[in-house]
Each structure stands twice: as C-alpha cells, then as structure tokens.
Amino acid sequence: MRVCFVGTYPPDRSDLGGSGWVDRRLLAALRAEGHELEIVSVTGPPGERRLPMERIAPTVPRAAVGSDSSPAVGIRAHGIPIRSAGRVPLEVRSDAGRLVRIALGMLVSGEPYLSRKFTAFPGWADAVSLLQARAKGRRVITSGWPGLLLAEHARVEIAAHIAHNVETVIAREHSPRGLRLLGEAARLDRAERRLLGRPGKVYALSRLDAERLDAWGVSAQPISVPLCPRxxxxxxxxxxxxxxxxxxxxxxxxxxxxxxxxxxxxxxxxxxxxxxxxxxxxxxxxxxxxxxxxxxxxxxxxxxxxxxxxxxxxxxxxxxxxxxxxxxxxxxxxxxxxxxxxxxxxxxxxxxxxxxxxxxxxxxxxxxxxxxxxxxxxxxxxxxxxxxxxxxxxxxxx
The missing domain is CATH 3.40.50.2000 (Glycogen Phosphorylase B;)
Structure with missing residues (x-):
C-alpha cells in the first residue's frame, strides 16, 4: 500500500526528541510489512533526502534448516524518501517577539497556543502545500499533534492517526501562567477533540491515553511501539x-x-x-x-x-x-x-x-x-x- 507518513521532525534527525524516535520504529515496522512509504515532516530543511533503513531478518526460513535457530544478517534496505518544506518553529519560548505575535494571534483566532505557534509563521503554508501534493494517491498516516494539525489545514483525508500524548493533559499540568490566563487548556481541549474526530482510525501509544480518549467519545486503540533491539x-x-x-x-x-x-x-x-x-x-x-x-x-x-x-x-x-x-x-x-x-x-x-x-x-x-x-x-x-x-x-x- 502507498502510504504518506506525516511526522513532526525529519526522522533522520535522532537528536530532535522522542517523537522522531517513535516514528523511526513505526516506519521500520511498516516497511517490514511491505508498504511503499514516503515521509512528510512538519519542519525540517527544505528538499528531499532518504531515511536509511537497517533490516534484521533470517537468511533462510527456520523450517528449511531443520534447527532451532537460523542465522540473522543485517540487510541494508533502500531508504525512505523524506520531504520537508522549511523550518517551522517548534520551540519559541525563548523568543519574546514570536511569543507576543502568537499571543495576539490567539486573541483574534481563538486557537490554542499549541496550534498558533505553528500556523502563525510563513513556513506553515509551505508545509501545507507540500502535504497536499504528496498525499495524492496515498493513504495518510499522521503521527503526533503537529502532523494531525498539518493534515487538517491541508484538507487531506487521514486514514489513521497515532496520538503520542493527550495534549490537553500536558496543558493542564504544565501551561505557564500567561497561557492559563489565555485559556489554553480549554482552547486545546476543544481543538484536540475536533481534530481527533477527523482520522478514520485513532491509535494511542499509551494504553491509559486510549482509555482517556474513549471517555471523550473518541474510539482509540492502543498500539505497542515496535522496537529495534541492538x-x-x-x-x-x-x-x-x-x-x-x-x-x-x-x-x-x-x-x-x-x-x-x-x-x-x-x-x-x-x-x-x-x-x-x-x-x-x-x-x-x-x-x-x-x-x-x-x-x-x-x-x-x-x-x-x-x-x-x-x-x-x-x-x-x-x-x-x-x-x-x-x-x-x-x-x-x-x-x-x-x-x-x-x-x-x-x-x-x-x-x-x-x-x-x-x-x-x-x-x-x-x-x-x-x-x-x-x-x-x-x-x-x-x-x-x-x-x-x-x-x-x-x-x-x-
């Protein structure tokens, strides 16, 4: 199946945090299942490159050798294409000018901070156009909040979404005072419920989050992150x-x-x-x-x-x-x-x-x-x- 996988960071950048770590393992499992994949990241250097993939597989079926084990070898698979439109700012807390711009936009738009910090900047429009082009003829899987937000703005059909967190829980626990005064938790609650109603299927990395989303009326299935033992x-x-x-x-x-x-x-x-x-x-x-x-x-x-x-x-x-x-x-x-x-x-x-x-x-x-x-x-x-x-x-x- 032809799949367009939409994540936050380019998954070849292992230094950018946990979401890329999860995406690399999901992509490895999808590749092992035989899907034809390409990746669109919300932010990253513009252009196309490839995500190298290492596959570990038996050289011959176990039954064919008549033993309890068969040797495993490393096989270099062809890389998965990665496309990004430009650098959408993901972390803006240290930039006072951008924070003011986001806050003013929130007052006008009604968006939560976790949406406005992406949509307020020029690179976002380029990312939207990129996803619209790459989604044609492909099933779209979004991984994490920024990818889901991008797919909504691109108005593409979302076959499946993987929720890394329930973002409203983080906002209620950790939002700074300024965002609390702007009603961040309530805004995000409304936005998250709306967006999670768009995909054909919703998966959660956490079993507890799947239960939480079910209580919201969002049918969610827990999914185990495949691992790459070293x-x-x-x-x-x-x-x-x-x-x-x-x-x-x-x-x-x-x-x-x-x-x-x-x-x-x-x-x-x-x-x-x-x-x-x-x-x-x-x-x-x-x-x-x-x-x-x-x-x-x-x-x-x-x-x-x-x-x-x-x-x-x-x-x-x-x-x-x-x-x-x-x-x-x-x-x-x-x-x-x-x-x-x-x-x-x-x-x-x-x-x-x-x-x-x-x-x-x-x-x-x-x-x-x-x-x-x-x-x-x-x-x-x-x-x-x-x-x-x-x-x-x-x-x-x-």
Whole structure:
C-alpha cells in the first residue's frame, strides 16, 4: 500500500526528541510489512533526502534448516524518501517577539497556543502545500499533534492517526501562567477533540491515553511501539555497571521534575539506606547538575549507545499526572537496560513488562536497592526482542 507518513521532525534527525524516535520504529515496522512509504515532516530543511533503513531478518526460513535457530544478517534496505518544506518553529519560548505575535494571534483566532505557534509563521503554508501534493494517491498516516494539525489545514483525508500524548493533559499540568490566563487548556481541549474526530482510525501509544480518549467519545486503540533491539548490546556483562542513569532534556517540565526528585529525595533516601551508587546524567541542560555529590557524568552525549553502556539501571521518576509513554524506558530496553518507573508509566506501555515499579521517591530508592542486591533484575532483553520491528506487525490500519 502507498502510504504518506506525516511526522513532526525529519526522522533522520535522532537528536530532535522522542517523537522522531517513535516514528523511526513505526516506519521500520511498516516497511517490514511491505508498504511503499514516503515521509512528510512538519519542519525540517527544505528538499528531499532518504531515511536509511537497517533490516534484521533470517537468511533462510527456520523450517528449511531443520534447527532451532537460523542465522540473522543485517540487510541494508533502500531508504525512505523524506520531504520537508522549511523550518517551522517548534520551540519559541525563548523568543519574546514570536511569543507576543502568537499571543495576539490567539486573541483574534481563538486557537490554542499549541496550534498558533505553528500556523502563525510563513513556513506553515509551505508545509501545507507540500502535504497536499504528496498525499495524492496515498493513504495518510499522521503521527503526533503537529502532523494531525498539518493534515487538517491541508484538507487531506487521514486514514489513521497515532496520538503520542493527550495534549490537553500536558496543558493542564504544565501551561505557564500567561497561557492559563489565555485559556489554553480549554482552547486545546476543544481543538484536540475536533481534530481527533477527523482520522478514520485513532491509535494511542499509551494504553491509559486510549482509555482517556474513549471517555471523550473518541474510539482509540492502543498500539505497542515496535522496537529495534541492538545486537551489540544484547549480551550485557554478567555484572551491570554500578551506576544509575537518567537521559533527557533537563528543561522539559516533566524531566525537570524527575531530576528534582532523583537528585533530591531519592538521593537522600539512598543515603539513609547506605546504597552507594553513582549517577550518569545525559541530555541538554543536565550539565548544570555536575556538582551534585552522586553525579559522575552529565551533559549532552554524541551517541545514546555510549550512555547505555555506562549505566546499569535507568530511573524515570515522573510522578503525578501522566500522558503518553516514556520513550527512554523503551530505548533503555533496546539496549538491554532495565528501568525504574511509576506504575502509571508501566501501565501505559505494558503492565506485564519487565519493570521495577516505584510510585514515590522512597519506593524508587528501595527499588534501586533491590536491584543493586540482585533481588530483582527484570528480564528486559527477551521482552525487547519479542517486540522487534522486524517480526512484530505494526498493527496500523492504513
């Protein structure tokens, strides 16, 4: 089937955040199912390029060799075309002029900030024209809020949409005071419900979000993100590194709260339990915490694989209201590293998954202690392999 996949970022830019990470894995699964794909990204350098695809597949069918296993080889598949019209600004919080322009537009248009910050700028019209041209003769799948918004403005039929989050939940939890005064949560609630009524099918990365959308009257089906387990990291050392890891942009509000918990009450409780472990922090802005007594490394990393080789356990202490999934939990699983996370995040991904569950700082420290003693070491590698993009259907109706 000919598919036009609409995402936020060019998925060849692995440094731009979690949505591109998810899209690369969905695209890998769709390619493995035999669909003819091309990608339109909401923002990115203008022009066309290709997303390289690595495929891992058996050289011969298992039954043909009469053994319990068959060798696997890496096959370089032809890349998927990526097209972008120009650089639509996705992050404008540090630009006072743009913020004023967006606010004035909100007063006139009634749009929420999460729409107006895209539609107010010239590059948006170019992206709309690009999608109108590329959608002809193709089934359109949108992934994430910006892609869905673009498809609405392009007036193209949407076969399926993948909701990465319920954006209204984020607005209610994290909107700054200025946006609250402009009624951002109520505006976004109306816009999100309207847009989610457009696709033929709606999927949610989070099981909890699927239930939330069903309660809105939007029929939504949960979808598991296919994974790309890394062969070089599958056989981890018998003794994992004696370190705790956290990776993510420090300025993103949920990450800021998580870091405050990890470096504050979790750290203090570990001291009380006499558990001596070092922290490895990675991601833009984490270098600000390099002087913390437990931190041994902090700051951006050139390759995430380097980070995961240095850590024995990933900690995701995001407590409170949750939407979407934790991409970093799945990324850690691909590298064979277990995670400590709250029950709500575990439920969103897979309630039966190989997790260490902790719902507050004290429980987080105690879960780390059990892992350190070897009392609970989750079987993360076989779980990740069972969700391989090359053997597990994406499950998208398109």
């Amino acid at each position: 062969a070089s990291d599958r056989l981890r050392a018998a003794t994992a590194p004696n370190t705790i890891g956290f990776i993510g942009k420090a300025a993103w509000p949920p990450n800021a709260r998580a870091l405050a918990a990890l470096l504050g009450p979790v750290h203090r409780r570990l001291d009380e339990l006499d558990v001596r472990l070092d922290y490895v922090l990675a991601g833009r802005g984490t270098e600000a915490f390099a002087d913390h007594p437990r931190v041994r490394a902090a700051g951006p990393v050139e390759a995430v694989s380097d980070f995961y080789r240095r850590v024995g356990l990933v900690v995701v202490p995001r407590f409170g209201a949750a939407t979407g999934i934790s991409v970093k939990v799945l990324e850690a699983a691909e590298h064979g590293v277990a995670s400590v996370l709250p029950a709500a995040l575990a439920e969103a991904i897979d309630p039966a998954g190989p997790w260490l569950i902790a719902d507050d700082p004290a429980e987080t420290a105690e879960a780390i202690q059990r892992w350190r003693r070897g009392e609970h070491v989750p079987p993360v590698v076989p779980w990740a392999e069972s969700r391989s993009a090359w053997t597990t259907p994406a499950g998208l109706w398109c």
